[in-house]
Amino acid sequence: MSVADQGWLPAELVATRDLTPTIREFTIATGQALTCPPGSHLRVRIAAAGRDDFRSYSVVGHAAGTVRIAVKRQPESRGGSAHMWSLNPGASLEIAPPRCDFPLTAGAAHYLLVAGGVGITPMVAMAEQLVRRGASLRMVYAARSADELAYRDELQALLGERLALFAADAGETLDIAAEIDTLPADAELYMCGPLGLMEAVRRAWDDAGRPRAGLRYETFGSSGKFAAQAFTVKVPRLAVEVLVRENESMLDALENAGVGVVFECRRGECGLCAVDIVATDGDVDHRDVFFSARQHAENRRMCVCVSRIANGSVTIDPAWRGDDAFVAA
Numbered sequence: 001m002s003v004a005d006q007g008w009l010p011a012e013l014v015a016t017r018d019l020t021p022t023i024r025e026f027t028i029a030t031g032q033a034l035t036c037p038p039g040s041h042l043r044v045r046i047a048a049a050g051r052d053d054f055r056s057y058s059v060v061g062h063a064a065g066t067v068r069i070a071v072k073r074q075p076e077s078r079g080g081s082a083h084m085w086s087l088n089p090g091a092s093l094e095i096a097p098p099r100c101d102f103p104l105t106a107g108a109a110h111y112l113l114v115a116g117g118v119g120i121t122p123m124v125a126m127a128e129q130l131v132r133r134g135a136s137l138r139m140v141y142a143a144r145s146a147d148e149l150a151y152r153d154e155l156q157a158l159l160g161e162r163l164a165l166f167a168a169d170a171g172e173t174l175d176i177a178a179e180i181d182t183l184p185a186d187a188e189l190y191m192c193g194p195l196g197l198m199e200a201v202r203r204a205w206d207d208a209g210r211p212r213a214g215l216r217y218e219t220f221g222s223s224g225k226f227a228a229q230a231f232t233v234k235v236p237r238l239a240v241e242v243l244v245r246e247n248e249s250m251l252d253a254l255e256n257a258g259v260g261v262v263f264e265c266r267r268g269e270c271g272l273c274a275v276d277i278v279a280t281d282g283d284v285d286h287r288d289v290f291f292s293a294r295q296h297a298e299n300r301r302m303c304v305c306v307s308r309i310a311n312g313s314v315t316i317d318p319a320w321r322g323d324d325a326f327v328a329a
């Protein structure tokens with residue numbers, strides 16, 4: 001779906017609040033009541049690097065006519081967080097109606113909510129709904145430092161002893177395997193955070209022999225094994241060579257060069273943007289949650305919306321073979 005086809009609605013930024021030194025909350029007047037179950041994303045249309053684009057942000061909460069999101073300022077931003085942080089109350093926005101790809105089920109015996117950093121954003125609404133339902137739950141929330149624990153006071157008031165906080169700079173470490181060990185058999189785990197945390201959760205969940213159906217997660221593609229760096233992409237079938245700058249995605253660079261790539265989520269979740277890796281002399285920094293660990297290790301395909309190459313270049317073959325797959329720039 002193209003950026004222009006998202007069904008944009010006019011909206012207005014009515015308030016901002018700094019939750020931590022790097023996470024800012026945005027309250028957006030939507031002009032109408034929107035359906036936002038926990039786990040929903042709001043798409044915000046932005047201009048990034050001079051291009052019409054959008055970013056998806058988890059909905060923290062909503063009330064009649066307003067919705068709240070929170071955005072972490074990323075030094076390696078492709079333009080999304082820098083754009084959001086440049087906005088002041090009164091700014092006009094365009095948003096797409098929220099969609100929920102990370103739904104909270106009903107009826108589990110117990111819920112473990114696991115958040116890392118700005119991954120707390122969908123967990124706030126989930127915790128509130130579980131408390132309203134009277135469900136059994138625990139939240140574990142880890143950040144680099146205590147002052148990066150967004151919504152700390154609100155969550156302590158909501159959850160009391162059901163909340164455990166971990167600040168890495170204080171030597172506090174989250175033992176996810178121990179957390180999973182204490183869960184009843186039919187518990188569900190919801191996780192949002194960086195890739196490393198997600199991989200640790202998936203590994204511990206599988207090692208404990210628990211069914212994958214009880215594990216639900218999403219991540220953000222800004223975190224990888226390597227710091228973002230510029231790299232070259234070659235597309236021999238189209239006789240194209242593209243430089244991907246440090247602060248842009250491979251998807252954006254390919255699109256700018258006229259290489260057609262199908263995409264949907266731009267978050268490394270749907271797999272639609274995956275391309276075949278023909279060869280690479282670098283390290284493939286897989287940042288998606290669509291492929292399994294085994295598929296990542298095989299390095300045969302990569303999701304170009306979030307994944308990158310470090311220390312080298314890559315040769316790919318995009319899946320899209322339509323007649324208009326390439327339009328000369």
Ligand code: FES
Nearest residue numbers: 264266271273305
């Ligand atoms: S667009 Fe969904 S994984 Fe890339």
